[in-house]
Amino acid sequence: MSSSTTLVPPPAAAEPSHHTLRLRLKPKGSLAGYVDGAWWPRSRDLAAELPALLAVLAIRPGTIERITYNLTTWTSVPRRLLIEGSAVRMEGFRSQPPCTVTVAGQGRQRLTLLILPPDMPEAAAHEILMRAARRDNADSPDTLLAPRRAVGGELSDGATERWEVDGGRVR
Secondary structure (H helix, E strand, C coil): CCCCEEEECCHHHHCCCCCCCCEEECCCCCCCCCCCEEECCCCCCHHHHHHHHHHHHCCCCCCEEEEEEECCCCCCCCCEEEECCEEEEEEEECCCCCCEEEEEEHHHCEEEEEECCCCCCHHHHHHHHHHHCCCCCCCCHHHHHCCCCEECCEECCHHHHHHHHCCCCCC
């Protein structure tokens, strides 16, 4: 039987220097909305993707103690990851929205991140990363990930889309 703890190398070894972390967070202290930012991982291997993410996120919630995720979104994940000498408890749930990961740190501080599909086109991913990280953004994960139609060459906002669905037209 295999061990339920996986050792993960330090972030420098886990993520090549030519790959930057694709993450945007709302400004600290922003309480609006469902998510605290968005993350665009390069794969569905959560154990491989986490070291670089947690190195950056440790600034916000302090020492990371627990990660919750949707069981169907990621490839097999061990129950614990040992990252830079600290054990991080990994808890998968079928009830957690598939497009989110929650990172919990000391003192019950937590961040919920919208997860973008690794194969998402770059332009769409950039737009969603930026929108999810706006201080006043209160969109649900499903709304943030919903396809947006182009209006006059630009992405339309939700209000315009609702207006068009109700019979309005943009010319």
